[in-house]
Amino acid sequence: MKLTRALPLATLTAAVAVASQAQAQTEITVATVNNNDMIIMQSLTEEFEAAHPDIELDWVVLEENVLRQRMTTDIATDGGQFDVMTIGTYEVPIWAERGWLSPLDNLPEDYRVDDLLSTVRDGLSHDGTLHALPFYGESSMMYYRQDLFDDAGIEVPEQPSWDEVRDWAGQLHDPDNELAGICLRGKPGWGENMAFVSTLVNTFGGRWFDMDWNAQLDSPEWQAAIQFYVDLLNDYGPPGASSNGFNENQALFSSGKCAIWVDATSAAGRIYNPDESQVADHLGFSQAPVAETPKGSHWLWSWALAIPATSEKQDAAREFITWATSQEYIELVGETEGWASVPPGTRTSTYEDERYIEAAPFAEFVLEAMRNADPTDSTLEPSPYIGVQFVGIPEFQSIGTQVGQMVAAALTGERSVEEALDAAQSATQRTMQRAGYTD
Template sequence: MTFKYLTAQGLIGGLIFSAAALTSAQAATQVTIATVNNPDMVTMQKMTPAFEKTHPQIKLNWVTLPENELRQKVTTDIASNAGQYDAVMLSNYEAPIWAKNGWLVPFDNLPDSYHADDLLESVKQGLTVKDKLYALPFYAESSITYYRTDLFKKAGLSMPEQPSYDQIETFAAKLNDPKNHTYGICLRGLPGWGENMAFFSTMVNTYGGRWFDMSWKPQLTSDAWKQAATQYKKLLTQYGPPGVTSNGFTESETLFANGQCGMWIDSTVAAGYLSDPENSKVAESTGFAQAPVAKTENGSSWLYSWALAVPKSSKKQDAAKAFVEWATSQDYIQLVADKRGWVAVPPGTRHSTYDSAEYQKAAPFAGLVEKAIASADPKHPTAEPVPYTGIQFVDIPPFQAIGTRTGQIMAGILAGQTSVEQGLNQAQAFTKRMMMQSGYPKK
């Protein structure tokens, strides 16, 4: 093959590359982002061209993983200072802990155009340490009850604004129709502190339970834990879909969207997805109610945010911060609204979203979601006093291991590998051992 060279240009295989273009491409900074594979994050990835158009000096490289795998890989990378990721998706559990460890870069010079005062205060506080934001919220959520209005009408049922778990059981029994692949209820069964335990912890709370007493003694063998675990097992083994221990948030969302669940208690963030006919076969028949209660409203619905942060181990912090600020901005929300409709915007982070007439019109659930987020109180998550903050998690480093192991035990209870009592005894022993190894109670 023969090559001819021109001044400032090279004719190679019939393609002409300008020297300026080559220089520009070489100068572009590649930012690697680790994110969970939830629908809102998939939408964010699809918006890459819009970001790169306004930031031509930055190229985005995506690593998209299931939630449990994301947590494991990102935690290992940041703790070891490996620097594989320049921006990471994390939650209001990790953000304060990692910030205190010195693992994250603070967002202490946000431009006025970011409108930080527009962020919902409870969400912002969950990502703040000593008055500094260490992550910016991409979306925030509480938990609510989704239900099929058509199936309720057919069965002569009426969903109250806030059902009890006894009512949920009655509804599930009447709606369950496995022969037609429609199940009374879908719930998370996939083990993980951020998967099945996110939901199950709210059941424990509303049955009057807690993870620890004020002396940091584990309470996993209490009557409240036993009652919650018994109800959880009954709902899923009698009225849930098969293979429930493989169903996390994403799998449950897909089941409901495909019309296979009569009810689903989970994150408010799914409301937009389920209301979009492009995604959901039941968009016109999806109803919304508050998360159920049993004995107390304390901790019956969670408060959680997925946020973006920049690790200190990143060698491209400025470019990564530019991306994070863009992806959590009012402009990004407007971009999604323009491209995919207001119902698809990431919810729960900004007053301006809920003040928008367009959003209120497109999202009939907006008021209910805003109320659920506002009513969740991480500082008073249980009926009895506790030494920790957090509704569906405990804000201490050992909880990640404790929650993950307890989630595995709960999955074993669902699968019939162990009884409720035996499983909770195992979880209690593991939790007690982990707390002692971690130096609790602190002196």
């Protein structure tokens, strides 16, 4: 008979406790984009884990284009690398229809689903059921340096035009002092430069496709919009504009190197925060500019948290995403980061909170922009698709990225605008034929 030496009681108790904790704890992998709101979410990991000691968070934080590529590849191949994915209004209905996302019905009563803005909730639903929960929502708007505008005697109307914006950028452009007249997205990608460019094309009267799904990228409206965009950035933009996406332009504007910036409303909280922005005390804002029509001039988007159907940790993932998109989370960010920094554009209650209204002079403006953006009627001529800054079909991710590269080539001078759009037209029409949309 083999004798074993008994462990001291305290040691045995500690070992059992450690083993029990290890056995009970579930690690979930959360993939997200490296935007400021998500970085705040990651910084609050300890708060979540303290309240949920049985769940541990493992973060994968990626640049926007890389995130989209990784998410799409993983979900389409049943890779199962992630338990929570940060995706948006474009992906959710398409992926939900294919059965790739877990439906989010029967949410806790205290989550208050009815508090979510209806436009955002509808965009993240399939057959009336949510398949992702909104982390933040956004439209687009124009930010500008009020101090520079005042010095130049420029008054901004309630609805600026793109011709006026070009004139203002020309007046204020001062490269000798590292001040660009305007900053706009130039980095290629369907969710980077093409998110902005699509709204520009919309307001010039253009559309991606006609009612028979024929590509319209070589139309006079596209030609006019892209030529305007290329000339504007080459004349009055910052150096290397073709490398700048949302984050890069936000950094430039916040450091005082842009006089005008047209981009997402979600940036407002950061550039109005004096701890994050050198120009927080000298800001003005207005509607996104228009050209021939106001239709489709400002987008509608939500970054949201979804659970892939392949995740084996559904309950823990649901615990996390309901926490990160709750009123409780918004309260936590308000108390720890300041009320101007709370995730915008998701809940009606945020826009009824006096603390937020006082800290965020842009609050009501953003709310109205989101409510008025209409993805079902975003073009001057009729179009067969849903979406303002994207086309709600599975093929658009590839099409938009390819066209974005061609637009960037026009911006850098590698191709003329006409050459870039002719190539974009041919590639897009070929894709649509192969996919069966056209003969």
